[in-house]
């Protein structure tokens with residue numbers, strides 16, 4: 610399904626270069642926020658306009674990651690031969706990332722970590738309930754649990770897609786394993802991974818003190834809608850729409 614690398618247009622070559630730079634530099638966010646240890650965890654980003662994605666190499670230290678040692682794969686998870694980094698193995702989670710890209714065309718980035726608090730919820734197979742407004746904003750409800758699945762085939766990817774398809778949450782706690790997040794691009798998926806760990810930690814601590822108070826469903830809906838559509842800097846289109854109304 611992949612065009613031979615020699616026939617890529619200048620636009621695709623440029624998009625691959627930008628995706629390599631983005632994916633390599635975003636990995637520093639995982640260490641900055643304490644979401645990973647040793648060489649665990651991985652980020653990938655879809656190459657806009659091509660059936661390709663860029664992912665972290667397997668077993669390389671975080672401080673040695675560069676745009677050139679990220680690995681370019683097709684959507685079946687095969688390394689594109691002859692490209693930069695192709696002498697190394699891609700992340701051991703590459704099949705899961707590829708499955709997500711094949712089955713969720715709206716997804717532009719995928720992140721996987723074993724971040725401590727979120728994985729503690731995953732180990733108990735319990736969804737993080739929506740009891741703080743930041744969760745309603747970011748995830749629109751609970752962070753759900755996905756099935757127990759073992760690395761080696763498509764079963765992790767299938768579990769991620771089955772759980773997150775049609776769900777507001779961009780994060781899933783894969784039972785007994787860790788967190789997978791998706792986003793419109795790699796940065797968005799990293800943000801979801803950071804926020805998932807933060808809310809898992811806060812709700813865990815709240816639980817130690819007593820029973821957290823649930824947020825009513827209609828308030829979750831209103832918070833999610835506002836945060837997703839209004840919060841932050843308005844886009845040019847939104848500004849002109851508001852002027853019109």
Ligand SMILES: [Zn+2]
Nearest residue numbers: 721723786787
């Ligand atoms: Zn894992």
